[in-house]
Amino acid sequence: MFDMTKSKYVDYMECNNRGWLDKNRRNEKLEEDLSENATVQGGIEAGIMARGIFGDYTLIDDGSIDELASKTQLAINNHTSVICEATFKYNNNICKVDILKRNDDGSYSIYEVKGVTNPYTTASRKTMDRKYIDDIAYQYYVLTNLGINVTSNYLVYLNNEYVYDGHYDLNNLFIIENLTNAILLEFPNVESNIEKINRCINQAEEPEIIFASKTCKECPYNKHCYKVKEVPEKNSVLGLYKENKKYDYLNQGIKSFEDLRKNGIKLKPFNQRMIDSRLDNLPPFINNNELRYFLNSFKYPLYFFDFETYQNAIPKTICTRPYQQIPFQYSLHIMHEDGRLEHREYLASNYNEPRLDLIIQMINDLGNTGSIIAYNDSFEKSRIKELARDFPAYYEPLMNMLDRFKDLAEVFEKGYYYQKEISRTSIKDVLPSLFPNDPSLDYHNLDDVHKGDEASKAFVMLPTLDSESAYKLRSSLLKYCCLDTFAMVKIYQFLKSLV
Structure with a gap:
């Protein structure tokens, strides 16, 4: 019989086909390297850190499910106050509780830890994401059927307003939200949900495929479903x-x-x-008036600018927040009115605090006049606002940069120019569409670093490398970021030639 876990239960509740595909089409699953998934790694970090919220704890690890369940039962029999990764098996339903806390009256509380800062479906935080309710309701179902008296259920997640000062305050780093009422409402449905999932898994024919934007985009079986349909x-x-x-x-x-x-x-x-x-195989579309007006609003010298950043679920740099984007590098191509082009760049060598030296050099490199051109400039402007907030001594020169920004992506977002090869407005889609035969503008020809998330991982890896490997990787980072701003220069020159 099929073993159910809480992660499978959540996945199968989101998609009627996942269980059947796991059983019958496993070979078509696109396996993801979870070590490369920042969200997964953030969840692991948060889960480990949260164990200390209630003080000393007993961790249940090392062994088969049956062995772990036996260790858990022994800890319960010994009235252990806090058990982490408490493991239970009811029939073929398995779950591990992130934190199981024994209350003063002998009852228990479930604490499910997530490495997210907003577990709601919208920024307004009105409706809890269904998957978190399903997750905890499944755990409550398993424990209740095993005779564990669970009287409260909580979701633990990261507080995006928490500022790290060099010492972790776990009570402020995490938000603990009581979901007991929502879990009690969902609990009566869990058993019938499990029965429905098992029927679906064991049926001979593949269930009807129903697409959903929430689940299909990242689903490891989406190529299978697209092919079937x-x-x-x-x-x-x-x-x-x-x-x-x-x-x-x-x-x-x-x-x-x-x-x-x-x-x-x-x-x-x-x-x-x-x-x-x-x-209709149409020629490129050009809105000459709008394009000319937009480009003529640029003021020389032109500063083509791009940040690279990294982030940590659990902040490790003083004066940062969970998942805050921390700039560690920038590239800058400066175009003068006479056409001269010069390049400046910064790549941090202080891996603990890369921002201060970056700020000082950036203020000097960007000067006081001239347009700062970015691609999707909201990202760069947001980082500059955060730098101004976190380093108030540089607040004024940093904030003065904001009004100088021009967003080159606006040309494509607003339709001033379009050609049929363009399917997205991102620079990595636009660039090869405009320059399909220029190998110097092909990100695939770079070494080691080809996109932003690879740059983030590379920087985090640098302090762990020997000097020769670090030098090579730093060179790759510099070449990658340089191409980002040189690409903007080439796109600007192309657009300028049209008007």
Whole structure:
């Protein structure tokens, strides 16, 4: 019989097909290296750190599920106050409780730890994400059926307002939210949910595929489902840019750009232009007036600027918050009015606190006049605001930079220019569309570092390397970030040539 775990229960509650696919199409699953997943690693870090919230604890580890369950039962029999990774098995339903706390009256409380800062479905924090309710309700079901008197259930997650000062205050680092009422409401459904999941897993035919934007995008079986539903690889609705309804279209049998046109679906201007350009093989579109007006608003010298950052779930740098983006590098190409181009750059050598030296050099390099050009400038501007907040001695020169920013991505976001090869407005999509035959502008030709998350991991890795390996990786970081700003220069020159 199939062994259920809390992670499987949550996955299968989100998607009716996951269990069947795990059993019958495991070979088609795209296996992810979880060590490369920042969210997963953040959850592990948070889970370990949270164990100390209630003081001393007993950790249940090393052994098979049955052995771990026996160790847990022994700890319960000994009235252990706090048990971490408490393991239980009821029939074929297995769960590990992150923190199981014994209360003064002999009852127990479940604490589920998540490495997130917002467990709600929206920023307004009104509705708890369903998966957290399912997660804890499943644990409550298993423990209750084993005769464990659980009287309260909590979700523990990171406080994004917590500022690390060199010493961890666990009571402020974490938010503990009582979800007991929500769990009690969901508890009566758990057993029937498990029965339904098991029926689905054991049926002969694959269940009907129903797409959902929340789960399908990151699902390791999505390629299988796209193939079964005959979603075309080229010009499919999955290629629509920032379109929330793309999975709804698939459920309606609308799979391609041709289907969208045939059904008269009204789309955002960028997507409509992409569909028309590709289906009708249209030449590039140029809104000369808007493009000229936008580019003429740039003031020389032009500073093409890009940050690289890293983040930690548990802050390790003083005066930072959970998951705060910490700049450690920038590249800067400066274009003068006479066409001269110079390059400046910064890559931190202080791995504990990379920001202060970066700020000082950045203020000097960016000067006081001229447009600062970024690609999707909200990222750079947000980092500068955070630097100004965290280093108040430099508040004024940092904040004075903000009004000088120009966002080169605006050209493509607002449709001043479009050609049919462009499917996204990101620089890594636009650049090869405009310069398909220039190997010097191909990120794939770089060594070691080809995208932002690789840059973040590389910087974090640097202090662990020997000097030769560190030198090589630092060189790769510099080349990568340099290409980001040189790419902006090339895109700017291309656009300027059109008007």
